[in-house]
Amino acid sequence: MKSLAELQALKQKAIENVNLRKDREDGVRVVVGMATCGIAAGARPVMTSFLEEISKRNLNNVAVEQTGCIGLCRLEPIVEVYTPGQEKVTYVKMTPDKVARVVSDHIVNGQPVAEYTIGAAGM
Amino acid sequence: MQEISLNILDIVQNSVRAGADTIRVELFEDIPSDVLSFSVEDNGCGMDEEMVQRVMDPFVTTRTTRKVGMGISLLRSAAQATGGDVELRSKVGEGTFIKATFSHGHIDRQPLGNMADTMTSLISMNGHIDFYYKHTYNGEVFEFNTKEMKEILGEVPLSDPTVAAWLREFIGEGIANIYGGVEES
Secondary structure, three states, X not given: OOOOHHHXXXXXXXXXXXXXXXXXXXXXXXXXXXXXXXXHHOHHHHHHHHHHHHHHOOOOOEEEEEEOOOOOHHXXXXXXXXXXXXXXXXXXXXXXXXXXXXXXXXXXXXXOOHHHEOOOOOO | OOOHHHHHHHHHHHHHHOOOOEEEEEEEEEOOOOEEEEEEEEOOOOOOHHHXXXXXXXXXXXXXXXXXXXXXXXXXXXXXXXXXXXXXXXXXXXXXXXXXXXXXXXXXOOOOOXXXXXHHHHHHHOOOOEEEEEEEEOOEXXXXXXXXXXXXXXXXXXXXXXXXXXXXXXXXXXXXXXXXXXXXO
């Protein structure tokens, strides 16, 4: 059974990562659209998949954030990836299955997954 | 929305956007009296009487402040489909209370869905907000608050992916436990 006591142990583990994160300005931001349209289209499992994948790979320079409706509801779930010094990449119609590839190809290896982007959706 | 837990995620977003720093989510399930209800209470900016009347209308949104939109009307139709309803009280500058009631056994009631994922999403995305969660199932209670967790974690934020992964399991187990799925250890 999970208990709050475990948090103490987690804290020690996380603290090194936090220190690393504080020192670096090159953090990646993953922003998930979580308005009514995004949630109805399946944003929640996409968001939890990002958290899971990032935790699994122990990536300590990636932050997952949320935003409201950006006005392209028919393309939700939408995920924007901000990498310092690079243009923002917008992924549309995201699914949990697509998350692992975005994390490995784009966030880890710096190669955006072109076929999932808004450009490939014929916008 | 396919699940009640997604409606809850959506409704709580209103509280987030209303600038609340404390949000209480309560879920109440009681099979003998055939009730499933949830409430969300916040200390955000609140709404005036006119707005409270209008938010039930699907074609109303403040849009510029993004206080409300389709969300509450979607929730109301989901609740009414089971013979339930939505109750909404709000006061400018004090906060908002919203409660949705469903008939637990009604064939048109959406499944509750994954509350652990809903709460984990909300908590890890909104570290500055204190969340209180209370879930009652046939008298068995699971509750926690993130204020207590923050005290333990200190400088480590709730948005830390490792913490989020733990949170998801913690809430999942807590809920399974009141459903009788996990034995007391």
